[in-house]
Each structure stands twice: as structure tokens, then as C-alpha cells.
Amino acid sequence: MFGKVVIVGVGLIGGSFALGLKAAGAASHIAGLGRSKEALARALELGLIDEACDSPEGALRGADLVLIAAPVAQTAPILASLLPWLEAHTIVTDAGSTKSDVVAAARAVMGERIGQFVPGHPIAGRESNGPDAAIAGLYRGKKTVLTPLPENAQADIDAVAGAWKLCGAIIHILTPGEHDKVFAAVSHLPHLLAFALVDDVAAKPHADLLFQYAASGFRDFTRIAGSSPEMWRDISLANRDALLGELDAYLAQLTQIRGRLVAGDGAGLEAVYANAQRARCAWIEAIEAAEKPQPADQESGK
Incomplete structure (x- = not known):
């Protein structure tokens, strides 16, 4: 379904998403990006990702889908770092546990390109953190809530929903509020x-x-x-x-x-x-x- 997928924050949530896509044969290449070189190296060692990237420029080259799996307060700076290298066809989504603030941050950073951002939140987790906590079946049978924006193309919403479905999730739609x-x-x-x-x-x-x-x-x-x-x-x-x-x-x-x-x-x-x-x-x-x-x-x- 996807050529290249980029995971920003390859811990429990991002790593499990990567493993779910790999198990479904849904991505030909998964790249990792994050603050910790040690975490990225561990994610690569565990096979969660195929490549550990040290810059957004390299990570986003040819990317079809980007998942931001990081604390919600980091949404704005992460998007700001990605935006200069974001290709026109690339869809960005997130896994944040709040949505109104994430949408506000995305609008402030992305401006007229806000349509490329489809907000989401997988309702699954464990008390463990980091790449070692990731499991392929984390989202199987669990809900993922999407909070689409008026600017989103239906095809992009469907693509994000499809990615989560391939991980076993059940899609629900709500407004951010x-x-x-x-x-x-x-x-x-x-x-x-x-x-x-x-x-x-x-x-x-x-x-x-x-x-x-x-x-x-x-x-x-x-x-x-x-x-x-x-x-x-x-x-x-x-x-x-x-x-x-x-x-x-x-x-x-x-x-x-x-x-x-x-x-x-x-x-x-x-x-x-x-x-x-x-x-x-x-x-x-x-x-x-x-x-x-x-x-x-x-x-x-x-």
C-alpha cells in the first residue's frame, strides 16, 4: 500500500505501527527519525525500521506517509522541521492523545499545506516505553480515532485509515473537540x-x-x-x-x-x-x- 513510510519517534506507538505494517506487507521501506540516536539504533537492531535517518531531508525523500509518534507538545517543532522537505504527495498523520492542540499547532506551522495533515489517535498502549516495548499486534482489534480536517482530501483520509486497518485497528471518526x-x-x-x-x-x-x-x-x-x-x-x-x-x-x-x-x-x-x-x-x-x-x-x- 505504501512505498516509503517515515516514523518520527520509534518507541512503543511508532514501533508497533511499523511492525504492524511490516506484518501486513504494506510498506516497502520504513525509515525512522527521532531525537535519540540510541533509540533509533535499537529500533534498527530490532527490525522495527529499515533505515535510521539523521535528518528530515533524507527521511522525507520519496515518503508516502509520515507518522508523528511523539509527545504532543513536540508537534509544532517536529512539523516545522519536516515542512521544508515535505513533498506534495506525502501524507502526515500523528498518534497524539489530544487533538485540538495538535490541530492548532499543525495549522500554525503548515499554513496552506494543512490539507496534508490527517490527525489521528490509536487507542492502545502499554505501560512500557521505547523500541523494546513495540509489538506487531498492539493495535489488533483496538480503535483508532481519526479527526479529519475540512481541508483533507478523502483519498488521504482513506490512506491513513487504511494504514491503521492494516495494523488491525478499527477506525472511528470524531471532531477534535x-x-x-x-x-x-x-x-x-x-x-x-x-x-x-x-x-x-x-x-x-x-x-x-x-x-x-x-x-x-x-x-x-x-x-x-x-x-x-x-x-x-x-x-x-x-x-x-x-x-x-x-x-x-x-x-x-x-x-x-x-x-x-x-x-x-x-x-x-x-x-x-x-x-x-x-x-x-x-x-x-x-x-x-x-x-x-x-x-x-x-x-x-x-
Whole structure:
């Protein structure tokens, strides 16, 4: 499907995208570009990329598709470094976890060439980072949200969607604003809470004792606190307004639960817990149904 693909930031997200395309036989050549020569060398060693480039000029020569897989605050400087070498046919997309700020940055940098930028966000990840964390099946059965712009050609949107589909992803379309409101609630707030809880426990004078007895519940709840602090700093600030709204709502919920604890209101606590349990069970069933692999004859249309 693609001749040359360029990955800017060959870590978990970019590296898994590269492996997904390779597994599908969808790119004849994948080049890597990034801040760390060591990370690029490791990505080359692992076979995530076919070439480690030290300049945008060389990387973008003949490129059909560019994926920016870097912290969202780096979007503007990365695009500015790419723009002088961006060929007319090259499509640029991203994997940023916020979209309104990314679109604003792209518009400011790319100007009349904004049509070449198709914003996206794969809804998949692990708490590990770097090239060694990349896996070919990371996006299989997972959603990728595209937030196309009015200036995008439909063929370019289809090409970006096609690349993610080849990695196994299921495509959804939202506006940038819709995207940021949704993910403030179901992704950005949970990460903030996980980081806050671990930081709180770690700051206690008996932290070693607490961590000694922390078991699977604590591990599962705080798994995402192992994610990149730099990336989540940028996401939190980029989506600050929507995240503050969700945080205020959560604080109000905690205040109500605290009131029930103070009052010894067991029935009230159980009602909250039961409602949460029902909602989570329904969500898990829906997710499992959506991500269930299709039989080969259905996938091929036979």
C-alpha cells in the first residue's frame, strides 16, 4: 500500500505501527527519525525500521506517509522541521492523545499545506516505553480515532485509515473537540488518578511497608502510572480545560462518598458500588464482543 513510510519517534506507538505494517506487507521501506540516536539504533537492531535517518531531508525523500509518534507538545517543532522537505504527495498523520492542540499547532506551522495533515489517535498502549516495548499486534482489534480536517482530501483520509486497518485497528471518526472531551473522561483522568495515588503512597514515611503489602488490586489500578511522565505531562496540559472539568466532577463524587463514610451510610455506599459494578460488567462485555476475532471466512468476505 505504501512505498516509503517515515516514523518520527520509534518507541512503543511508532514501533508497533511499523511492525504492524511490516506484518501486513504494506510498506516497502520504513525509515525512522527521532531525537535519540540510541533509540533509533535499537529500533534498527530490532527490525522495527529499515533505515535510521539523521535528518528530515533524507527521511522525507520519496515518503508516502509520515507518522508523528511523539509527545504532543513536540508537534509544532517536529512539523516545522519536516515542512521544508515535505513533498506534495506525502501524507502526515500523528498518534497524539489530544487533538485540538495538535490541530492548532499543525495549522500554525503548515499554513496552506494543512490539507496534508490527517490527525489521528490509536487507542492502545502499554505501560512500557521505547523500541523494546513495540509489538506487531498492539493495535489488533483496538480503535483508532481519526479527526479529519475540512481541508483533507478523502483519498488521504482513506490512506491513513487504511494504514491503521492494516495494523488491525478499527477506525472511528470524531471532531477534535469531541475527541478531547471523551478522552479527558476515560483516559486522561484515570492516568492522573493513577499517578496521584502512587505519588501519594510513595511520599508517606512508611512507603516501603505499604508497597510491600500492595497486591494485585493496587497493581492493576496503578498500572498506567508506569507510563511516560513527559508524555502525560504534555497531555494533561494540552487538554487542561476538559480534564479540569472531569477532575471537578470526580472530586464531587469523592466528596459524596466521603459523606456516606462519615455517616456510616452502608446502603448508600453499596448503591454506588453496585452501579459501578453493573456499568463495568456491561462495558467489558461490549469490549470483548467488539474485539472478538472474526472467522477467516468472514474477514475475507466469503
